Amino acid sequence: MILVEELVKHFGAVRAVDGLSFAARPGQVTGFLGPNGAGKTTTLRMLLGLVEPTSGRALIDGRRYADLGNPVERVGAALEATGFHPGRTARDHLRVTCLAAGLPTGRADEALELAGLADAADRRVVGFSLGMRQRLALAAAVLGQPPVLILDEPANGLDPAGIHWLRGFLRHLAGLGCTVLVSSHVLAEVEQTADHVVIVARGKVVRDAPLAELVGEDGGGLLVGTEGPDDAAGLAAALERAGATVRVEGERLRVSGVAAAEVGRAALAAGAVLTELSAGRSGLEKIFLELTMAEFGGTEPAAGDPAVSAEAAS
Ligand SMILES: Nc1ncnc2c1ncn2[C@@H]1O[C@H](COP(=O)(O)OP(=O)(O)OP(=O)(O)O)[C@@H](O)[C@H]1O
Ligand SMILES: [Mg+2]
Known part of the structure; x- marks a missing residue:
C-alpha cells in the first residue's frame, strides 16, 4: 500500500506540500483530488523518488521508492505523457522499457492490448494524439504488472470514450487487488471511478473518506426549474406549505426536505x-466547489449547471 506521513515540500517560499498524510489501500482506486496547484503532482513525485521531501515520509509497501528492489515490478507510474522517443513505434518503446527492466518483451503486446493500443502498436509515437500518448504511458505503467499504480491526471487528453475506458481499466486493476492512486483536478472523473477520496488544497488534506460517504452527504437537495420568476414564487410557496426548505434563484428553486414526487405535486397544485427537476450537488461536489472557489475566487456558477464540476475546477 501507499503511505504518506507528514509529508512536506517547500520550493523556496512556496509550501507545495504542507504536512500531508494519507494512505491508499490495495483493491481500491484512491482518488487524489484537488484544485490546480494543490500539491498533487509534487506528492506523487515524492512517492516516486523524483523529488526529495523537505520532511516526512512517502512510502510504497513500507519503503521509499529508492529502496524498492525492482521498482518496475513494484510500482507502475504515469506522470506526464511525455518523454517518449518520437521516432519509435509504440511497441518498440515498450520493448525497450522491458529490456531495460529485465521483463520479457512479450509483455509489450499484452500491455498495448490492455491499454487499447494494439491497433497502433506499429505506429510511430510522433504521430500520436495526446490521448494515445496517455494510453501509451498507461501501457508502460502496467508493463511489470505492478501491484501499485500511481497515475497523475491520466484522464487528461482522453475523449469521452477514452475516459470511459480509463474507468474500466482502473476498476479492473483494483479488482485484481492493485493499489491505484490517481490524481485529478476534475471532480466528475474521481466521482465516477474512485472508492476512496483524498481531497487536498494548499498542500494539506482537507478530506479523506470513502466516496460513498462524501456523495451521501446532502450537498444541495433538488434543483427545480420553472418557466419564470412568477411560477417560481408560486411553486416556492406551495413547496413551503408541504414542508420543504426552498431557496429561490430567479426562475429556479433549490429545494430540500422533500422528495421529487412532492415537487411534482406542488407544481400541479x-x-x-417544471422545466427541470434534478438532484442538486453531492456533498463531494459541494466541498470541492467551495474549495476551488476559495482558491481561485469568482462567483458561484449557475446552480445545477452540468458543466460546473468540470469547469470550475479547470
Ligand atoms: N519545481 C518546482 N519549483 C517551484 N515551485 C514548484 C515546483 N513544482 C511545483 N511547484 C509549486 O508547488 C505548488 C504545487 O504544485 P503541484 O504541481 O504539485 O500542484 P498540482 O496539485 O499537481 O496542480 P495541477 O492540478 O495544476 O496539476 C504550486 O504552487 C507550484 O507552483
Ligand atoms: Mg499536477
Whole structure:
C-alpha cells in the first residue's frame, strides 16, 4: 500500500506540500483530488523518488521508492505523457522499457492490448494524439504488472470514450487487488471511478473518506426549474406549505426536505410547469466547489449547471 506521513515540500517560499498524510489501500482506486496547484503532482513525485521531501515520509509497501528492489515490478507510474522517443513505434518503446527492466518483451503486446493500443502498436509515437500518448504511458505503467499504480491526471487528453475506458481499466486493476492512486483536478472523473477520496488544497488534506460517504452527504437537495420568476414564487410557496426548505434563484428553486414526487405535486397544485427537476450537488461536489472557489475566487456558477464540476475546477 501507499503511505504518506507528514509529508512536506517547500520550493523556496512556496509550501507545495504542507504536512500531508494519507494512505491508499490495495483493491481500491484512491482518488487524489484537488484544485490546480494543490500539491498533487509534487506528492506523487515524492512517492516516486523524483523529488526529495523537505520532511516526512512517502512510502510504497513500507519503503521509499529508492529502496524498492525492482521498482518496475513494484510500482507502475504515469506522470506526464511525455518523454517518449518520437521516432519509435509504440511497441518498440515498450520493448525497450522491458529490456531495460529485465521483463520479457512479450509483455509489450499484452500491455498495448490492455491499454487499447494494439491497433497502433506499429505506429510511430510522433504521430500520436495526446490521448494515445496517455494510453501509451498507461501501457508502460502496467508493463511489470505492478501491484501499485500511481497515475497523475491520466484522464487528461482522453475523449469521452477514452475516459470511459480509463474507468474500466482502473476498476479492473483494483479488482485484481492493485493499489491505484490517481490524481485529478476534475471532480466528475474521481466521482465516477474512485472508492476512496483524498481531497487536498494548499498542500494539506482537507478530506479523506470513502466516496460513498462524501456523495451521501446532502450537498444541495433538488434543483427545480420553472418557466419564470412568477411560477417560481408560486411553486416556492406551495413547496413551503408541504414542508420543504426552498431557496429561490430567479426562475429556479433549490429545494430540500422533500422528495421529487412532492415537487411534482406542488407544481400541479400551483399550476406551474417544471422545466427541470434534478438532484442538486453531492456533498463531494459541494466541498470541492467551495474549495476551488476559495482558491481561485469568482462567483458561484449557475446552480445545477452540468458543466460546473468540470469547469470550475479547470
Ligand atoms: N519545481 C518546482 N519549483 C517551484 N515551485 C514548484 C515546483 N513544482 C511545483 N511547484 C509549486 O508547488 C505548488 C504545487 O504544485 P503541484 O504541481 O504539485 O500542484 P498540482 O496539485 O499537481 O496542480 P495541477 O492540478 O495544476 O496539476 C504550486 O504552487 C507550484 O507552483
Ligand atoms: Mg499536477
